[in-house]
Amino acid sequence: MMGLAGRGVLVSGGxxxxxxxxxxxxxxxxxxxxxxxxxxDALAAALEKLGKRGEISGQVCDxxxxxxxxxxxxxxxxxxxxxxxxxxxxxxxxxxPFLQQLEVxxxxxxxxxxxxxxxxxxxxxxxxxxxxxxxxxxxxMASTNxxxxxxxxxxxxxxxxxxxxxxxxxxVELGPYGxxxxxxxxxxxxxxxNQTIAGGLPGDFAQRYANERIPLRRVGNPEDVAxxxxxxxxxxAAFVHGAVLAVDGGQVAVM
Ligand code: NAP
Numbered sequence: 001m002m003g004l005a006g007r008g009v010l011v012s013g014g015x016x017x018x019x020x021x022x023x024x025x026x027x028x029x030x031x032x033x034x035x036x037x038x039x040x041d042a043l044a045a046a047l048e049k050l051g052k053r054g055e056i057s058g059q060v061c062d063x064x065x066x067x068x069x070x071x072x073x074x075x076x077x078x079x080x081x082x083x084x085x086x087x088x089x090x091x092x093x094x095x096x097p098f099l100q101q102l103e104v105x106x107x108x109x110x111x112x113x114x115x116x117x118x119x120x121x122x123x124x125x126x127x128x129x130x131x132x133x134x135x136x137x138x139x140x141m142a143s144t145n146x147x148x149x150x151x152x153x154x155x156x157x158x159x160x161x162x163x164x165x166x167x168x169x170x171x172v173e174l175g176p177y178g179x180x181x182x183x184x185x186x187x188x189x190x191x192x193x194n195q196t197i198a199g200g201l202p203g204d205f206a207q208r209y210a211n212e213r214i215p216l217r218r219v220g221n222p223e224d225v226a227x228x229x230x231x232x233x234x235x236x237a238a239f240v241h242g243a244v245l246a247v248d249g250g251q252v253a254v255m
Contacts, residue, residue, distance in 0.1 A: 187248025
C-alpha cells in the first residue's frame with residue numbers, strides 16, 4: 001500500500017483475531033507497530049509471534065479505563081517513533097436476548113469497552129497528533145451490526161452504531177488537522193471471539209450463517225479485514241474520510 005512503509009502504528013486489541021492479523025499486515029508493509037491487549041499472557045504470545053516479522057512492542061491496556069487508554073497511546077508514540085496510524089480495534093461481544101436476559105451490567109460493560117474505550121483511544125491519539133502538528137489516520141472498528149439489528153445483540157449493535165456516529169463526528173472535527181477518520185464494518189469473521197460464540201451453538205454455525213446470509217457463501221478471515229485497515233491507513237485512501245467500509249462478503253447488500 002502506498003506510503004505505509006516506516007509509519008508508526010498502534011493496534012488496540014492487537015493480540016487476537018482481526019487485531020493480530022492487522023498488526024501482522026502492518027509489519028509486512030514495513031510499519032513500526034505497537035499492540036495493546038487486555039490479558040498479559042495473550043499479549044506476550046502475540047509479541048512473540050509477531051516479533052519474527054518486524055519491529056513490534058506493546059503493553060497491557062484496558063481501553064475501558066480512560067487513563068490506561070491515554071497512557072497506551074503515549075507509550076505507543078514513544079515506542080514507534082512517531083505515531084500516525086491508529087487501528088482502534090479492541091472490542092468484546094456475546095449473545096444475550098433483549099427480552100429475557102440482557103442485564104444492565106452487561107450493557108454497561110459492552111458500552112464501556114466498545115464505545116467509550118474507542119472514544120478514549122481516539123481522543124488521546126487525536127490530541128497527541130494535533131499537539132505534534134502531525135497528520136494521521138484513525139480507523140475505528142464498527143461492524144455490520146452497526147447497520148442492522150441482529151437478534152441477541154442489542155447491546156453490541158448499539159455500541160457499534162455509536163462507533164459510526166463517533167467516526168463521523170471525529171471526521172468533521174479532525175479533517176481540518178489532516179487527520180483522516182474512517183470506520184470498518186466487518187461481517188462474520190472467523191476469530192476467537194466468534195469461535196467462542198459459535199461453540200455454544202448447535203452444528204456448524206459459521207457455515208450455516210454463511211449459506212443463509214452471505215452472498216459470497218463464506219465467512220471472512222482476519223486477513224480480509226487487515227487488508228481494509230492497511231488500505232484506509234495508506235496514502236491510497238488519501239481522500240477517503242468519514243467513510244464506512246463494509247467487509248462482509250455482501251451481507252448488507254441483501255434485501
Ligand atoms: P478477538 O479475537 O476476541 O480480539 C479482541 C481483542 O480486543 C483482543 O486483543 C482482546 O484482548 C482485546 N480486548 C478485549 N477487551 C479489551 C479491553 N477491555 N481493553 C483492551 N483490549 C481488549 O475479537 P475479534 O473478532 O478479532 O474482534 C476485534 C474487533 O472487531 C472488535 O471490536 C469486534 O467487535 C470487531 N468485529 C468483529 C467481527 C467478527 O466477526 N469477528 C465482526 C465485526 C466487528 P485479550 O485477548 O487480551 O482480551
